[in-house]
Amino acid sequence: MIVQDIIQQLETLAPLAYAEEFDNVGLLIGDKNTAVKGVLVTLDCLPEVVDEAVNNDCNLIVSFHPIIFKGLKSINGKTYVERVVQKAIRNDIAIYAIHTALDNAFEGVNAGICEVLDLKNKSILMPQTGTLKKLITYVPHAESENLRSALFELGVGAVGNYENCSFNSEGLGTFKGNKESNPVLGNPSEMKQVEETKIEITFAKHLKPVVLKTLFKTHPYEEVAYEIRTLENKNQHIGMGMIGDLKSPMPETDFLEFVKNKMKSAVIRHSKLLNKKIRKVAVLGGSGSFAISTAKSAGADAFISADLKYHDFFTAEDEILLMDIGHYESEQYTKNLLVSYLKKKIPNFAILLSKINTNPVKYK
Ligand SMILES: [Zn+2]
Structure with a gap:
């Protein structure tokens, strides 16, 4: 188990693509390839939380709020932020912050x-807009089912309580390669007509890299015919x-x-x-x-x-x-949510809930 394995699980729950622009999320301290001994989950990463991680043999802290929010001009221990950074680096502890990515997640x-x-x-x-995309691709009719299935497997075509949504229309595609081409149908320099299916399918923007990878891997053509558009529709899953x-x-x-x-x-x-x-x-x-x-x-x-x-x-x-x-009160269960999520995804692994109440506000 390396840091990246834990990150991958967290970002399945709350992709960083949906964090607010002002935020500072992700792996703030540490190396994603380090082997993880244990994970400590906290709302805020304070010096005493780093001590708690050390004492419990955890070398990854998953914090809701980011400890580093703006640029640090020095790390000499004069603020609590600098002391956390020093202590974490000295003890070889990685810190990951999830913050508004989890605020915007449906199960966040x-x-x-x-x-x-x-x-x-x-x-x-407040559903986000501009986070849904549409793929339009043209594929030989006989290959269309295969491509659709490969895309559906990625979670593409999920709309509200429905999955595997797509629109498919039949038409005639034409192409003619040059001498350098290597067409899968017909011969180079030959004008070719093919019965094609136009597949239209929506997906959440964080899936774009895997959608393209799958499209290029599964689509049979040398030059894949496709378009990706950004939609203005509200995303019911993010906000x-x-x-x-x-x-x-x-x-x-x-x-x-x-x-x-x-x-x-x-x-x-x-x-x-x-x-x-x-x-x-x-x-x-x-x-x-x-x-x-x-x-x-x-x-x-x-x-x-x-x-x-x-x-x-x-x-x-x-x-x-x-x-x-109260700010702390409103977010306090977030750490429990993260612990139970990670425990479900990675059973039999040391995933600990911090016992420290990090609320800086006291009441009389
Ligand atoms: Zn907060």
Whole structure:
């Protein structure tokens, strides 16, 4: 087992292609070819978490938040970030950060909150656009089934709750090679007509390298005829926040108490109570004020997030119950989610949940 094997599993759950542009995700410290002795999963990578890794013989830390976020001009130990970097390198410990790639994943941070709150009919609150692509390729009719199957195996053609989606039309392809050509059908310099199938199929953008590799490997032509287009459609599988329904509607005060218990919040800062039952709930782990208006227009009765500012609470406008449950509290189950995912994918391997509460905010 090397670092790259663990990374591959993590990036199947949360491809880095969907991380936000401002973010700094991936392998921040270490070598992807190093053999892994054990993995420690944490929300934040602090000096004491590196100590915990050393004490438990783990040489890979999977952290939700990236410890290195902007450029470091020195590494002399004057900030906690520099001390973590020094300590990790000294002890030969790799650090991988997943952050917004997991925020945007369908089975990520917000699915974790939905599970804790037992929300039904969950869907992405802010589906990303520009992350779906379409492959159009022209293949001899007899080879079309083979090519479609090879593409479907990659997860190409998945739309919502459907898989193996494609559109196929029949037509006449023509080509004529030059003397240097080596056509699989006909002879060089001969004008050729072939019954071809036009296959149209959509896929998520992170699959592009494997789609092209499979296309070139499976398509019989010397010059593969294909186009790839970027679609503006919303991607139902990728995006920030989630929205779902409570199993049964709850009065606001009961709901506040319910969330406080489930999310282990010491304090919930919330907007004015509206005297209505809570049915539909939007959630966004971490700083989520940017999604308030989306939660409102999606018809959420309550929006659970963190880092809401004074003026954000005014934007509830008597339409929604805004709840700031604390940044750490909103993301705390992310590490459990990562541990159970990795344990399922790599059984009988040392994958540990950090025991350190890294919340820098204290309550009195
Ligand atoms: Zn966060």
